[in-house]
Amino acid sequence: MTTYITTPIYYVNAQPHLGHAYTTVVADTYNRFNRLCGHDTRFQTGTDEHGDKIAEAAAREGVQPKEYVDRISAMFRETWPLINVKHDNFIRTTDANHISLVQTVLQDVYDKGDIYFDVYSGLYCNGCERFLTEKELVDGKCPDHQVAPKQITEQNYFFRMSRYQQQLVDHIHEHPDFITPERYRNEVLSFLSEPLDDLCISRPKSRLTWGIELPFDENFVTYVWFDALLNYLTGIGYPEGEMYRKYWPVAEHLIAKDILKPHAIYWPTMLMSMGLPLYRKLHVHGYWNIDDSKMSKSIGNVVRPDELVGDFGVDTFRYFVLREMSFGLDASFSNEAIVDRKNSDLANDLGNLYSRSVAMVKKYAGGIVPEPGATSDDDVELLQVVAKALEEYRENMSVFQFSRGLTAVWSLVGYANKYIVKNEPWSLAKDQTKKERLNTVLYNLLESLRILAMVLKPVMPGTAAKMAQGLGYEEENEMVSLFDTGGKWGQLRSGQLLMDIDPLFPRVDKKEQQKKNNGKKPKKETADGCVEGLIPFEQFQSVELRVAEITAAEKIAKSDRLLKLTVRAPEERTIVAGIAEHYSPEELLGKQVMIVANMKPAKLMGVISQGMVLAARTEVEGKEKLILSTVMGEAQPGDRVA
Numbered sequence: 001m002t003t004y005i006t007t008p009i010y011y012v013n014a015q016p017h018l019g020h021a022y023t024t025v026v027a028d029t030y031n032r033f034n035r036l037c038g039h040d041t042r043f044q045t046g047t048d049e050h051g052d053k054i055a056e057a058a059a060r061e062g063v064q065p066k067e068y069v070d071r072i073s074a075m076f077r078e079t080w081p082l083i084n085v086k087h088d089n090f091i092r093t094t095d096a097n098h099i100s101l102v103q104t105v106l107q108d109v110y111d112k113g114d115i116y117f118d119v120y121s122g123l124y125c126n127g128c129e130r131f132l133t134e135k136e137l138v139d140g141k142c143p144d145h146q147v148a149p150k151q152i153t154e155q156n157y158f159f160r161m162s163r164y165q166q167q168l169v170d171h172i173h174e175h176p177d178f179i180t181p182e183r184y185r186n187e188v189l190s191f192l193s194e195p196l197d198d199l200c201i202s203r204p205k206s207r208l209t210w211g212i213e214l215p216f217d218e219n220f221v222t223y224v225w226f227d228a229l230l231n232y233l234t235g236i237g238y239p240e241g242e243m244y245r246k247y248w249p250v251a252e253h254l255i256a257k258d259i260l261k262p263h264a265i266y267w268p269t270m271l272m273s274m275g276l277p278l279y280r281k282l283h284v285h286g287y288w289n290i291d292d293s294k295m296s297k298s299i300g301n302v303v304r305p306d307e308l309v310g311d312f313g314v315d316t317f318r319y320f321v322l323r324e325m326s327f328g329l330d331a332s333f334s335n336e337a338i339v340d341r342k343n344s345d346l347a348n349d350l351g352n353l354y355s356r357s358v359a360m361v362k363k364y365a366g367g368i369v370p371e372p373g374a375t376s377d378d379d380v381e382l383l384q385v386v387a388k389a390l391e392e393y394r395e396n397m398s399v400f401q402f403s404r405g406l407t408a409v410w411s412l413v414g415y416a417n418k419y420i421v422k423n424e425p426w427s428l429a430k431d432q433t434k435k436e437r438l439n440t441v442l443y444n445l446l447e448s449l450r451i452l453a454m455v456l457k458p459v460m461p462g463t464a465a466k467m468a469q470g471l472g473y474e475e476e477n478e479m480v481s482l483f484d485t486g487g488k489w490g491q492l493r494s495g496q497l498l499m500d501i502d503p504l505f506p507r508v509d510k511k512e513q514q515k516k517n518n519g520k521k522p523k524k525e526t527a528d529g530c531v532e533g534l535i536p537f538e539q540f541q542s543v544e545l546r547v548a549e550i551t552a553a554e555k556i557a558k559s560d561r562l563l564k565l566t567v568r569a570p571e572e573r574t575i576v577a578g579i580a581e582h583y584s585p586e587e588l589l590g591k592q593v594m595i596v597a598n599m600k601p602a603k604l605m606g607v608i609s610q611g612m613v614l615a616a617r618t619e620v621e622g623k624e625k626l627i628l629s630t631v632m633g634e635a636q637p638g639d640r641v642a
């Protein structure tokens with residue numbers, strides 16, 4: 001069998017966050033799972049680098065778009081090894097090969113008559129980088145960006161998407177697993193029950209230059225989606241070559257639900273126009289909410305993959321996201337939930353099973369895999385549990401039901417722990433006549449661990465490798481890396497020597513973890529419902545900011561930095577400010593500044609300061625510069641600032 005899995009190519013207007021990491025871990029796990037099943041596999045990810053938003057972001061930073069995309073794309077590329085993601089190809093839409101193929105496809109589709117030129121007047125959302133229909137608006141605004149789209153009239157090129165509407169509907173009906181889970185298939189069919197508009201696929205260069213030029217009109221660049229979607233083909237050598245022939249017929253795309261429409265409608269109709277077979281499957285997942293609220297920059301709760309790995313370890317992160325999210329639905333992420341999973345499922349259940357079993361083999365069998373004897377009823381039951389777990393694991397993992405697949409695996413972990421308690425190896429060890437039974441029990445435990453090491457390889461590659469090594473296997477030994485061979489019971493050889501490894505999952509102390517997080521970026525909710533790092537209005541109100549007029553200023557002896565200011569706010573007070581290097585006393589006279597009026601008095605160089613002057617801290621030619629804050633119009637000394 002052959003499989004080809006892709007993630008979306010990520011838009012480089014943002015740095016990698018939990019959402020990107022989840023999609024990529026899912027693709028990596030699926031890819032590794034297929035390899036475990038002996039398939040010939042390919043896994044592609046990459047970055048999407050053209051379009052309005054990129055040009056804007058680059059302009060904001062005052063750099064060329066290419067310089068900007070190089071930097072952000074590198075951040076994605078550097079993130080994946082941190083979460084043990086091993087892709088076969090990382091494609092960039094600024095790659096020369098991709099650009100030239102996009103132009104070839106545009107020309108082909110144009111020559112076929114599927115691209116036409118027209119005047120268009122529509123509602124354009126900058127955030128979406130596309131025209132919206134009236135129907136899509138909520139209260140006149142783009143529901144995703146909460147802004148009213150701009151009315152734009154311009155000449156553009158259009159792709160005859162409508163021509164392929166019926167063909168697409170038929171395809172979806174004939175291939176029930178073309179879009180999964182079913183809710184998204186239904187969403188697409190419902191959308192397709194209305195007449196489909198043609199797709200505007202150009203942007204005039206007068207408005208945007210950062211894109212791929214249309215081969216048939218140099219005054220336009222192509223719409224970012226027409227460019228980006230083609231990566232799935234250009235990354236495997238389309239239109240020719242072994243890779244393209246081998247992998248395109250089995251292509252499976254993985255996306256988050258926000259980009260359903262481009263993948264379920266634009267892309268298949270583009271492929272139809274190109275005369276190519278459609279991809280085989282589209283897998284759609286939901287969103288991660290952080291502590292039950294949407295992850296967003298403005299709330300300040302964006303979770304970065306590198307921080308998670310630093311806090312919890314790669315494998316805990318991978319296990320958590322795969323176990324916690326029912327594929328297709330939204331799920332909730334919190335530090336507490338991840339610590340709970342780590343302590344219970346990983347440290348307690350799996351970690352203990354491993355360490356107890358291995359410790360007993362060392363103690364009672366000299367650290368060597370013993371020879372099993374006759375089989376008891378308990379053993380038969382264990383074998384049934386193993387067989388069932390393996391079957392459910394394989395079934396669910398192959399259809400993106402990772403949470404169920406792992407639940408099946410943990411039913412084996414749970415049963416094996418019970419098997420220890422039931423059989424009491426420590427009691428068997430006290431009775432010489434029960435030596436054979438003891439050996440059987442120990443063997444069965446080790447064999448269960450071997451099977452666990454094998455099935456966990458796609459999910460927690462590092463942990464699986466450690467477990468395998470502890471059992472005396474090289475990482476790539478078929479007994480722990482190939483389902484068909486290793487999935488059979490009784491493969492572990494008696495006489496094999498166990499190896500020492502570090503504990504699989506050192507427990508995370510919840511209090512320690514909280515302490516660590518408190519010293520860090522805002523993320524968690526506090527008891528009063530506020531996100532840490534953000535303050536409630538009441539707290540802001542407790543700071544008394546006022547307008548003050550400077551009536552006198554003088555240098556403080558023996559200090560280069562400090563000025564003694566006399567201000568009216570409206571009462572007269574003295575404030576010591578560290579601005580002597582930035583302002584002369586003379587230029588401050590009569591100026592209005594903003595002060596913190598209810599600050600505890602403090603003595604600085606012998607002078608009592610009754611408040612604090614606010615200033616912006618900036619940098620000019622590499623040197624720090626303070627700029628006093630003031631009000632824009634005439635205010636009365638003592639006016640409250642709020």
Ligand SMILES: [Zn+2]
Binds near residue numbers: 126
């Ligand atoms: Zn929008």
